[in-house]
Amino acid sequence: MEKSRYPQVEMEIRKWGSKPSSLIQVLHGAQERIGYLSQNVLEYVAKRLNVSLSKVYGVVTFYNFFKTQKDADHIIMTCMGTACYVKNGEEVITAIEKHLGIKMGEKTSDGKFSLQIVRCLGACGLAPVISIDGDDVYGRLTPEKAVEAIKRYQ
Ligand code: FES
Numbered sequence: 001m002e003k004s005r006y007p008q009v010e011m012e013i014r015k016w017g018s019k020p021s022s023l024i025q026v027l028h029g030a031q032e033r034i035g036y037l038s039q040n041v042l043e044y045v046a047k048r049l050n051v052s053l054s055k056v057y058g059v060v061t062f063y064n065f066f067k068t069q070k071d072a073d074h075i076i077m078t079c080m081g082t083a084c085y086v087k088n089g090e091e092v093i094t095a096i097e098k099h100l101g102i103k104m105g106e107k108t109s110d111g112k113f114s115l116q117i118v119r120c121l122g123a124c125g126l127a128p129v130i131s132i133d134g135d136d137v138y139g140r141l142t143p144e145k146a147v148e149a150i151k152r153y154q
Contacts, residue, residue, distance in 0.1 A: 006044055007137055008033035008077075011122030013048055020051045023059055027066060033118050034134035035075035036067040041134055070133070072107050072114035074153045077131045080117050083124035088142075092128045093117075095143030099150060112154070 012029035016022035026045055031037050037060060046053045060066040078093045097103055100113055107114040123129045126139025130146060138149045 005137075006041065006134070007122035008131065008134065009041060009044055009048070009122075011120065018048055018050075020049055020055075023049055023051055023056065024063070027056070027060065030134075031066060033077065033121060034131065035077055035114070035116055036070050036134070038068070038134055042068075070114075073112045074114075074133055076113055076115050076150065077118045077121065077134075078104070078115065079119070079121045079127070079129045081120035081124065081127075083120075083127040084129055087127040089128035091143050092130065092141050092146045096130070096146055096150065099147045113150070 009026070009030045011033070012026045013022070015029065016025040023045070026049060027037060030041060030045065034041060042056050042060065043053060046056045060068055076096065078089070078096060080089055080093070093104070096115065100108055100115065102108055102115055104115055104117050121129045121131055121137060123137055123139055128141050129137060129139045130141065130149070131137045132149065132153060138146070
């Protein structure tokens with residue numbers, strides 16, 4: 001199991017460019033891939049685009065489609081992009097659903113985990129991949145390793 005730092009955000013930066021004018025697009029894309037924008041992600045984006053943190057806060061508070069709060073204690077983003085799919089990503093997802101007793105798009109009744117699907121987490125070389133709260137990206141998963149990773153947050 002390998003970890004990587006914000007490949008979801010890097011993917012958006014590659015797409016839109018590492019420049020201040022890309023701020024809204026990068027934040028929007030990052031939120032799509034992570035589920036919400038944590039303090040750490042906002043700081044990371046500010047640094048990478050060479051924008052002040054106050055400017056980043058200004059943007060996320062102005063547009064109400066930006067979410068800075070999680071909808072559960074932990075958001076699990078599971079990847080079903082091509083690279084993850086061909087490396088048995090589906091089995092990983094099935095094992096997670098079984099372990100948590102919920103289906104994709106749902107939240108556990110104790111509000112601890114929500115499960116979402118994403119088309120690519122930007123770490124295809126580590127397929128199959130999941131991310132937890134955006135900060136932690138776990139790759140080269142087997143169903144057992146994915147469950148093991150989730151247990152660290154329980
Ligand atoms: S397809 Fe899963 S990380 Fe790219």
